[in-house]
Amino acid sequence: MSTYSAHPLTALARTNDPTTMLRRFLALDAVVTTGNGLAYAAASGPLGRFLGVDAGLLLGLGVFLTLYGAGVAFLASRKSPPALPVRAVIEANAAWTVLSVVALIAWLTPSTAGAVWIPLQAATVAGFAALQYGALRAPRG
Numbered sequence: 001m002s003t004y005s006a007h008p009l010t011a012l013a014r015t016n017d018p019t020t021m022l023r024r025f026l027a028l029d030a031v032v033t034t035g036n037g038l039a040y041a042a043a044s045g046p047l048g049r050f051l052g053v054d055a056g057l058l059l060g061l062g063v064f065l066t067l068y069g070a071g072v073a074f075l076a077s078r079k080s081p082p083a084l085p086v087r088a089v090i091e092a093n094a095a096w097t098v099l100s101v102v103a104l105i106a107w108l109t110p111s112t113a114g115a116v117w118i119p120l121q122a123a124t125v126a127g128f129a130a131l132q133y134g135a136l137r138a139p140r141g
Contacts, residue, residue: 018135018138018139018140019079019080019081019140021135021138022081022086022132022135022136022138023076023077023078023081024076025128025131025132025135026072026073026075026076026081026086026089026132027073027076028128028131029069029072029076029089029093029128029132030069030070030072030073030075030076031069031073032069032124032128033065033068033069033072034065034066034069034070034073035069036062036065036069036121037061037062037063037064037065037066037067037068037069038062038066039062040058040059040061040062040065041058041059041062041063041066042062044056044058044059044062050111050113050114051110051111051113051114051117051118052108052109052110052111052113052114052115053108053110053114068092072089075089083136086132086136087136089132090129090132090133090136093125093126093128093129093132094126094129096122096125097122097123097125097126097129100118100119100121100122100125101118101119101122103118104118104119
């Protein structure tokens with residue numbers, strides 16, 4: 001049996017199994033999102049000043065991201081994550097990406113650090129959505 005797979009995400013996920021690939025990308029998303037949420041919630045004042053973003057907004061986002069990350073972690077822990085909740089995660093990640101850019105353009109006036117951080121985290125979340133979508137669409141053996 002060959003360990004080679006034509007799917008482009010195989011090397012990145014270090015597996016040929018699409019379900020394992022999906023679970024790994026969901027788990028990575030969960031770790032990063034929960035960590036980000038905990039940082040926002042625990043240090044909303046200092047991070048708000050550093051990023052030039054309202055501390056109350058960061059606190060609210062921190063609580064949301066922590067809970068969302070826990071939900072994604074639960075989904076990643078499933079032996080075979082159901083497609084509908086995975087699609088919801090992908091769509092939520094896509095929405096977060098768009099809303100981050102819109103917020104940056106339309107109503108936030110961040111510091112230089114915030115002007116770098118906001119698009120960087122939006123790109124990271126977009127990357128998670130793309131990886132999860134690719135793994136969800138990968139051919140099942």
